[in-house]
Amino acid sequence: MADERDAEAQMDADALYQEEMFTDRRVGALRRLTPVKRDGSSDETRPVLFVGQAEIMTNMGPVPLSFEIPGETLDQAVAGFGVAAQAAIERTVQQIQEMRRQQASQLVVPQGGLPPTMGGGGRGGGKIQLP
Numbered sequence: 001m002a003d004e005r006d007a008e009a010q011m012d013a014d015a016l017y018q019e020e021m022f023t024d025r026r027v028g029a030l031r032r033l034t035p036v037k038r039d040g041s042s043d044e045t046r047p048v049l050f051v052g053q054a055e056i057m058t059n060m061g062p063v064p065l066s067f068e069i070p071g072e073t074l075d076q077a078v079a080g081f082g083v084a085a086q087a088a089i090e091r092t093v094q095q096i097q098e099m100r101r102q103q104a105s106q107l108v109v110p111q112g113g114l115p116p117t118m119g120g121g122g123r124g125g126g127k128i129q130l131p
Contacts, residue, residue, distance in 0.1 A: 013038045014038070016036050019034075020034070022078075027054065027081070028053055028081065028085065030051070030077055030081060031050070032048060032049075034048050035047070035048065035049075047072070048072065050068065050071055051066060051069065052067050052069050052084055052088070054085050063092060067084050067087070067088035069084040
């Protein structure tokens, strides 16, 4: 079985959506994804999806956010934008904090081992040997 990552990029003709973009030009954007059949006609068997887009500023620069918004109509999606955006912001902040924790917990040993005062190299040294 071939690895899926090695497969040629090919669209799924049975999972097509028509995309429409809405924005208030202030807070963010909202995409309405309407399911369509292979011939472009509306597919009433699948639900319309709404995806919000916004960005938050961090000390590393702007971070784009993309998040699903529950709702069956554009009006419901607009009303739910703020709650969904806040949840996406909280998830993103938690992910950034976790990445920072992981980075801070990594032990970095300089090339050539530890300086002589730390027991690596030099006279005497300790019993700990670094590869």
